[in-house]
Amino acid sequence: MTLVKFNPEKKNSALLPGFNDIFESVLGDTFFTDRRTASVPAVNISESAEAYQIELAAPGLKKEDFKVSIEKDILSISSQRSEESSSESKTYNRREYSYSAFTRSFTLPESADADRIHASYTDGVLKMTLPKKEEAKAVSRQIEIS
Incomplete structure (x- = not known):
């Protein structure tokens, strides 16, 4: 019996040498990985006895950039931003455009009071409190043991 070691880094390297290396070098490039991870901001959701807390990490934005809405039982948080930068030199003109947009939607539980939601944006974090x-x-009540 022959034991064959499995190397997860080099899948199918014996069949197609160099094939996976090409895709790893292209898809693992920071240009693509930055675009994939930066497209949707991270969210933390917690619950206490009094309320639900939603914290959305979105550094670099202003509170005016956000649109928060509720339709039926769906809470939607979205943002759309575009920046334009240009620099002129000797005989050429260079323009760089940057667009970023995201939408995060959450289904509100029946116990949440949608009429009393409070939102604030400080230090790159959008904090929302949804009271119950x-x-x-x-x-809670004390039960007497007899």
Whole structure:
């Protein structure tokens, strides 16, 4: 019996040598990886007895860049921004455009009070507080043991 070692870095390298290396060099390039990870901001969602907290990391934006809306039970957070930069030199003109847009949507639980949502944007983080309805808050009471 012959043991064959598996190297996950070089899949099918015996069949198509160099084939995977080409794709890894192109798709692993920072140009593509930066575009894939930067397209949607990261979100943290937490819950307490009183409310739900949503924190969306979006550095470099202003609070005017955000659009937050609720339609039925869907909370949508979106942003669209475009920048233009130009520099002129001797005989040529160079322009660079930068567009970025994202939309994140969340289904609100029935226990969330959509009429009392509060949002703030500080230090690159959009923080939203979704209070719970009074009947949904956890009620605790002491039970006497007899």
